[in-house]
Amino acid sequence: MKIICEEQKPVYCLNPTHLEILHYQSLSDKKFKCIVHLFSNILHLNLNLSIGFSDKILKRIAKSYSNLKYLNLRKRYDDRLITDKGLYAIANSCHKLEYLNISYHKEFSLFTVI
Secondary structure, three states: OEEOOOOOOOEEOOOOOEEEOOOOOOOOHHHHHHHHHHOOOOOEEEOOOOOOOOHHHHHHHHHHOOOOOEEEOOOOOOOOOOOHHHHHHHHHHOOOOOEEEOOOOOOOOHHHHO
């Protein structure tokens, strides 16, 4: 697999386990479906400061990455597309999760976080 990002050199990797999608402006469900298809063994997923993703993506993460150990969902501003339902799906499916960052997500209820 060949991955090229702007002016960086190509990266070749057959079975990546770490994926960082940082500061992405519009992470749609359709785009993330392709990502899950390409990267099936992710253990470390960093979506730091990316926006535009919804509960549908969190449910896809929960379904596709049950062995996930690290998940960063820190957001940069008021992007209320994810709810308790998405976080609940992660909690129910990703039993090996050791790190979860939900900084600046005021939309989650205390009941879901506990």
